[in-house]
Amino acid sequence: xxxxxxxxWDSRIAVAAVILFAVGFVTLLLHRNLLKKIxxxxxxxxxAYLLLTSLGYIENRLSPIIQNGDTxxxxxxxxxxxxxxxxxxxxSVSVTAVxxxxxxxxxxxYHSLNLDEIYASAQKEHGV
Amino acid sequence: xxxxxxxxxFRAWDEDRFDLTExxxxxxxxxxxxAPTDRTVSDEPVQRLAVGEMRAFSxxxxxxxxxLGVVLIAFLLMTxxxxxxxxxxxxxxxxxxxxxxxxxxxxxxxxxNVVAGVIxxxxxxxxxxxxxxxxxxxxxxxxxxxxxxxxxxxxDPEDVLMRRDGxxxxxxxxxxPIIVLFGIYVLLNGHLGPGGGFSGGAIIGAGLILYAIAxxxxxxxxxxxLKSFRIICLVALCFYSASKCYSFFCGANxxxxxxxxxxxxxxxxxxxxxxxxxxxxxxxxxxMYGLYSIFQRGRI
Amino acid sequence: xxxxVNVPLFAIVLCLVCSVVSSVLSGRAARRLSLALCAVVAxxxxxxxxxGMRTGVGTTYLMGHYPHPxxxxxxxxxxxxxxxxxxxxxxxxxxxxxRKHLIEDxxxxxxxxxxxxxxxxxxxxxxxxxxNDIFTGYVFIEICTISSCGLLMIRQIGRTTxxxxxxMIFSLIGSGLFLLGVIxxxxxxxxxxxxxxxxxxxxxxxxxxxxxxxxxxxSLITVGLAIKSGxxxxxxxxxxxYGYATxxxxxxxxxxxxxxxxxxxxxxxxxxxxxxxxxxxxxxNILYVFGAxxxxxxxxxxxxxxxxxxxxxxxxxxQIGYVYMGIGIxxxxxxxxxxxxxxxxxxxxPPLFLSAAQLSDTANGRLRAxxxxxxxxxxxxxxxxxxxxxxxxxxxxxxxxxxxxxFAAAAFERTALIVPTLIxxxxxxxxxxWYFMRVIIALYLPVNRDDGAQRSALRKQGVYxxxxxxxxxxxxxxGVAAEPLVLLxxxxxxxx
Numbered sequence: 031x032x033x034x035x036x037x038x039w040d041s042r043i044a045v046a047a048v049i050l051f052a053v054g055f056v057t058l059l060l061h062r063n064l065l066k067k068i069x070x071x072x073x074x075x076x077x078a079y080l081l082l083t084s085l086g087y088i089e090n091r092l093s094p095i096i097q098n099g100d101t102x103x104x105x106x107x108x109x110x111x112x113x114x115x116x117x118x119x120x121x122s123v124s125v126t127a128v129x130x131x132x133x134x135x136x137x138x139x140y141h142s143l144n145l146d147e148i149y150a151s152a153q154k155e156h157g158v
Numbered sequence: 159x160x161x162x163x164x165x166x167x168f169r170a171w172d173e174d175r176f177d178l179t180e181x182x183x184x185x186x187x188x189x190x191x192x193a194p195t196d197r198t199v200s201d202e203p204v205q206r207l208a209v210g211e212m213r214a215f216s217x218x219x220x221x222x223x224x225x226l227g228v229v230l231i232a233f234l235l236m237t238x239x240x241x242x243x244x245x246x247x248x249x250x251x252x253x254x255x256x257x258x259x260x261x262x263x264x265x266x267x268x269x270x271n272v273v274a275g276v277i278x279x280x281x282x283x284x285x286x287x288x289x290x291x292x293x294x295x296x297x298x299x300x301x302x303x304x305x306x307x308x309x310x311x312x313x314d315p316e317d318v319l320m321r322r323d324g325x326x327x328x329x330x331x332x333x334x335p336i337i338v339l340f341g342i343y344v345l346l347n348g349h350l351g352p353g354g355g356f357s358g359g360a361i362i363g364a365g366l367i368l369y370a371i372a373x374x375x376x377x378x379x380x381x382x383x384l385k386s387f388r389i390i391c392l393v394a395l396c397f398y399s400a401s402k403c404y405s406f407f408c409g410a411n412x413x414x415x416x417x418x419x420x421x422x423x424x425x426x427x428x429x430x431x432x433x434x435x436x437x438x439x440x441x442x443x444x445x446m447y448g449l450y451s452i453f454q455r456g457r458i
Numbered sequence: 459x460x461x462x463v464n465v466p467l468f469a470i471v472l473c474l475v476c477s478v479v480s481s482v483l484s485g486r487a488a489r490r491l492s493l494a495l496c497a498v499v500a501x502x503x504x505x506x507x508x509x510g511m512r513t514g515v516g517t518t519y520l521m522g523h524y525p526h527p528x529x530x531x532x533x534x535x536x537x538x539x540x541x542x543x544x545x546x547x548x549x550x551x552x553x554x555x556x557r558k559h560l561i562e563d564x565x566x567x568x569x570x571x572x573x574x575x576x577x578x579x580x581x582x583x584x585x586x587x588x589x590n591d592i593f594t595g596y597v598f599i600e601i602c603t604i605s606s607c608g609l610l611m612i613r614q615i616g617r618t619t620x621x622x623x624x625x626m627i628f629s630l631i632g633s634g635l636f637l638l639g640v641i642x643x644x645x646x647x648x649x650x651x652x653x654x655x656x657x658x659x660x661x662x663x664x665x666x667x668x669x670x671x672x673x674x675x676x677s678l679i680t681v682g683l684a685i686k687s688g689x690x691x692x693x694x695x696x697x698x699x700y701g702y703a704t705x706x707x708x709x710x711x712x713x714x715x716x717x718x719x720x721x722x723x724x725x726x727x728x729x730x731x732x733x734x735x736x737x738x739x740x741x742x743n744i745l746y747v748f749g750a751x752x753x754x755x756x757x758x759x760x761x762x763x764x765x766x767x768x769x770x771x772x773x774x775x776x777q778i779g780y781v782y783m784g785i786g787i788x789x790x791x792x793x794x795x796x797x798x799x800x801x802x803x804x805x806x807x808p809p810l811f812l813s814a815a816q817l818s819d820t821a822n823g824r825l826r827a828x829x830x831x832x833x834x835x836x837x838x839x840x841x842x843x844x845x846x847x848x849x850x851x852x853x854x855x856x857x858x859x860x861x862x863x864x865f866a867a868a869a870f871e872r873t874a875l876i877v878p879t880l881i882x883x884x885x886x887x888x889x890x891x892w893y894f895m896r897v898i899i900a901l902y903l904p905v906n907r908d909d910g911a912q913r914s915a916l917r918k919q920g921v922y923x924x925x926x927x928x929x930x931x932x933x934x935x936x937g938v939a940a941e942p943l944v945l946l947x948x949x950x951x952x953x954x
Contacts, residue, residue: 038235040243048234051638056227059631060219067627074634082641088252089245094272095351096264096422103257104247106272110256111644113277114593116356117288118637120442121600124295125630127449128604131302132611132623134453139616145623146216152620237674241645250658251648255527266523283521283530287585287597290474294578294601297481298608301571302619388482395478403471407464409523 043084050077062145064133068126075122079115086111268419268428269349277354278431286402289438292445293395299449305456323372330372337365345439349428355438362439363446375451382447384458390444394437401430462509463517465502465539466532466588472498473581477574485569489553492573496550499580503543510536511946516953518590526651531590533652533729537950538587541721541800545583545714547932548804549576552713555812555925556706563613563704572612578605579710583718592640592730593650595722599636599686603629606715609707610699621698628695629686636682642675643730652729663735673739676731680741683723687716689745689782690752693775697763700771705815708767709808712774717800720781724793728954733789746786746875750882752779757889765824766817766897770810773850773893776886777803780865787879788871790951795864797947798940802857805936806849809929813839813846816922817901826897831905833898838919840901842926847894849933852887857933860940862887 038045050073057070086108094109133143140148242249259272259280267275277285338361345358370378408415420427451458476495480488510517516535523529553560553576564572582602589595607629611622644650646668647658662668685692700708727736736742756776763769777799784796816839818824821832833840849856862883869879936943 034239037239041238041241043244044238044241045235048238049231051634052227052230052234055230055631055634056223058627058634060223060226062216062219064623071630071634075637078634078637078641081638082644084244085249085251085641085645086256087245088247088249093352094256094260096260096270096272099264101261101264103260106256106260108251108256109259109263109272109276110650111251112273113281114284114650116273116277116354117284117593117597120288120356121291121597124291124604125600125626127295128298128302128607129623129626129630130453131299132619132626135302135611135614135619136616136623139619148620152617156617233674237642237671240668240670241642249648250646251644253648255648258528279522280524280529281591281593283589283591284594284597286474287594287601290477290578290581291597291601291604293478294575294604294608297571297574298604298611301568301575301608301612302614304568392478392482396475399471399475399478403467405523406467406521409529410464410467410520 044081047077047081047084050074050080053077064129064136064143064145067145068129068133071129072122072126075118079118079122082111082115082118264422266419267431268422269431270422271349271351271354274349274354274431274435275428278434279429282402282434283406285434285438286398289395289398289441292441293391296391296445296448299452303452303456327372330368334365334369334372337368338362341365341439341443345435346425346432348435349431350423350425355435356442358435359439359442360446362443363450366443366447367450370447370450370454375455378447382444382458387444387448387458391441394440394444398434398437398441401434405430460509462502462505463519465506466534466584467519467521469499469502469542469584470581470588473577473584477577477581480570480574480577483570485573488570488573489557492553492576493550495577495580496546496553499546499584500543500550503539503546506534506539507536507543510534510539510953511949514949514953519588526590527649527654530594531651532588533590534588535950535953536946537797537954540946540950541717541797542584542587544801544804545587545717546580548713548808549580549710551925551928552706552709552808552812554921555809555929556704556709556815557921558919559705559815565614568612572609575605575608575612576710579609579715583714586718586722587725590652590729591650592643592652592655592726595726596633596637596640599633599719599722602715602718603633603686606711609710610703613702613704613707615702617698618702621695621702624695625699628692632682632685632692634682635678635685639675639678639682642671642678646671646675652725655730656732659730659735660732663732672735676736676739677741679726680723680745683719683726684745684748684782687719687723688775688778690748690755690775690779693752693756693778696775697759697768697771700774700811701765701767705811708771708811712771712811713804713808716774716778717781717804720778720785720796720800724785724796725954727785728789737789742786744786745782749779749782749784749786750878752776753783753882753886754889757886757893761889761893763893764826766814766826766829767811767824769826769893769897770807770814773890774803774807776890777807777850780861780886783879783882784865784868787865787868787875791864791868791871794944794947794951795861795868797951798857798864798944799861801936801943802849802861805857805929805932806846809842809926810846810850812922813843813926816919817843826900829897829900830903831901833901834905836919838923838926842930843901844898845930845933847898849937851890851894854937855934856937857940858937860937860944864944 054070054074054077058067058074061067061070088107091107092105094106136148137143140151142148259276263272263275264270267279269275341358341361344353344361345355348354348358405415417429419429448458473495476491480491483491516533519532521530521532560572578601582598582605585598586595586602607622607626610625611619643655646662647655649655649658659672662672688696700712703711727733753776756772756779760769760772760776763772780799781796784792784799786792816836817829817832820835821829849858852858852862866880866883869876
């Protein structure tokens with residue numbers, strides 16, 4: 031037990047990241063409020079980026095900006111995850127914008143943010 | 159809009175009597191023009207339904223969510239237990255890939271900031287896709303929210319209200335130039351230090367949004383309307399695609415490119431990275447401001 | 459090196475540039491540009507296919523000056539250009555055939571945006587099918603998600619918006635899981651380029667190190683892409699999405715976009731996990747089971763549906779089930795059958811949506827009950843609908859027959875799967891026949907000549923007729939002369 035906890039503590043950032051990921055995932059999948067779904071989406075994405083960033087970090091090393099012409103690879107942290115996270119953040123901003131726009135549109139149309147109520151209204155309206 | 163004091167509204171909110179539709183009453187008076195295709199359905203407000211089934215479902219959701227969450231967390235924790243430790247050297251990710259990026263990155267790309275070299279030279283195809291993701295999202299939001307009525311220059315009531323706020327206008331007048339200037343610095347400095355097109359563009363976009371909040375859209379509109387927006391995006395993205403296409407083509411066919419890394423550390427160095435950063439920054443700033451503007455008033 | 463190898467790069471960049479340029483053109487010009495783009499991409503991919511057949515080796519194409527594991531790359535053999543050629547032809551035909559409804563369904567000023575989105579979908583499909591880098595795959599998956607959602611939500615009636623948000627939510631869940639899987643793979647291998655990943659995974663699997671992480675990465679990536687393409691428990695978004703989109707979008711989304719994800723998954727299985735690791739991990743069996751259940755459930759749901767569009771959409775869910783069942787059977791014959799079925803579905807499903815839209819115009823409604831005798835009023839649409847429905851059922855001389863035959867043949871590679879596969883195939887053929895024949899019979903029921911309804915003659919339908927005829931011809935030619943196509947696919951599979 032003690033060993034298990036110690037080992038989890040060793041990768042504490044990853045533990046936090048996967049818990050956040052699961053929270054975001056469940057919120058996105060099951061919450062009925064559209065705005066909270068979008069919040070869940072963002073938590074999920076951010077957790078994934080947190081995990082990715084933590085992979086690049088190495089203790090006692092500098093950020094990957096070359097200083098004084100010193101290009102020894104063992105002096106700097108891994109630059110690749112930072113670049114990937116940058117890409118990921120942009121993607122996440124984009125899908126959030128699209129989801130918010132869809133939510134605005136649905137609210138204008140059905141006057142509700144609750145997905146169940148929207149379904150009920152839509153079904154009543156179209157009789158399907 | 160009904161005039162109510164802040165206290166009353168707070169109490170209403172606190173006691174859960176806050177009516178979400180209240181804020182949109184202004185919109186309800188001038189409803190969205192129904193799309194021409196919306197023939198089969200009426201556009202009248204739909205009554206709230208209190209269906210028994212829905213109640214039953216809403217009780218199941220929390221239980222289902224809890225079970226799914228616990229299962230997922232357990233599964234992922236098991237995975238994490240097996241992962242290489244955090245912060246240690248010699249993990250699998252610390253292999254020859256970052257070693258070459260750091261060791262030869264400055265000589266090969268000319269960028270002092272290794273991350274900029276990675277995303278704009280080694281892995282530039284990713285970034286090409288990434289800047290088009292933003293463009294895709296902007297177009298998608300335009301499809302949904304752009305109202306095609308002729309833009310009548312009615313003063314937005316909220317606009318007028320905001321503009322009277324002395325604190326906001328004074329602060330904005332002081333801050334906006336500094337923010338935009340800082341954004342430009344971050345943008346141009348991307349290959350030399352922390353920064354780059356995405357961060358710089360986001361800062362400039364935030365500056366533009368602050369300006370719009372404080373002084374209204376009318377003044378910005380002279381410079382940034384839908385037409386100029388499209389042209390700016392067109393020029394920036396086409397330049398991006400064309401230059402990267404050229405550089406990919408040369409790389410794949412073993413040709414020599416006309417872009418050289420130059421002297422690392424100079425502002426005019428690192429080949430294509432600086433111009434690409436500028437193109438990306440312009441696209442990001444436009445997208446950020448454009449999204450705000452569409453969400454705020456249905457047009458750019 | 460021949461010039462043809464540059465085709466994928468130019469195709470991707472051309473699609474991106476065209477999509478950006480379309481935003482400043484008029485709707486009509488954007489449409490022409492889009493059609494020209496589809497034609498150019500099809501021709502280019504044809505050239506690349508010829509090159510691949512001539513040389514008989516796969517090509518690794520550097521995107522920049524740096525080889526793997528440092529820089530981005532593309533990889534293509536025979537399979538990729540073949541599928542992409544078919545995809546771009548189908549996309550062009552969808553845009554042609556759906557023109558009438560595009561004009562009706564879209565708001566006046568927003569036509570150009572439709573073509574912006576369709577160009578982006580095409581670029582994402584090309585990039586997904588050729589990339590040699592798993593993270594680039596993620597970026598283009600997201601482009602594909604947003605732009606296909608754009609194709610869907612551009613028809614702004616309430617139900618379509620509702621369908622869009624559902625589609626978006628499921629897509630995002632899928633890409634979230636896929637991203638997490640990619641991150642886990644990166645954590646244990648330190649690579650993102652497919653050849654290096656495969657090598658590292660092979661070593662890790664042999665040494666038994668990081669076994670749990672490897673298994674969860676494989677399952678996360680597979681499940682993520684399966685959700686995005688609509689495998690059985692996650693097919694609920696399909697009927698609304700395909701059923702209420704404008705017909706051209708319905709065709710593109712069901713015929714191409716979901717197939718793009720599946721083909722990317724196949725590439726990941728073959729080029730990242732390696733068939734050995736994947737088929738021993740047990741994930742393939744799960745795919746088989748859910749695929750088989752999906753076929754039955756999708757067909758039964760289609761049977762219960764009164765709305766013809768939603769019925770066709772449910773049938774799509776069943777076809778996705780076929781593809782996953784094939785992947786689950788075996789890495790050789792099973793995947794071959796799945797690939798053939800991808801082509802079958804891409805060529806059969808879009809004309810079904812397009813002709814259903816034409817028929818529902820003459821029939822005054824989307825419900826089957828209203829379709830009595832509609833076949834007499836619009837003969838060409840009814841004929842197209844019938845032939846494509848025959849192909850879905852699996853009647854000889856059509857592509858559907860060949861792919862069902864291929865699935866049955868593949869099942870004999872694994873003794874344990876022979877009986878269940880044959881039962882599912884038989885059951886699905888019966889169900890398919892039942893629900894499609896019901897519609898076809900309704901179409902050709904006799905009606906009064908003088909009921910006031912007008913016949914829409916062939917020449918009045920213009921471009922729709924052209925696209926319908928080309929679709930039907932493609933279907934029958936590939937159905938009759940399937941052997942060369944199968945050989946081509948087999949050869950491509952060897953190079954994957």
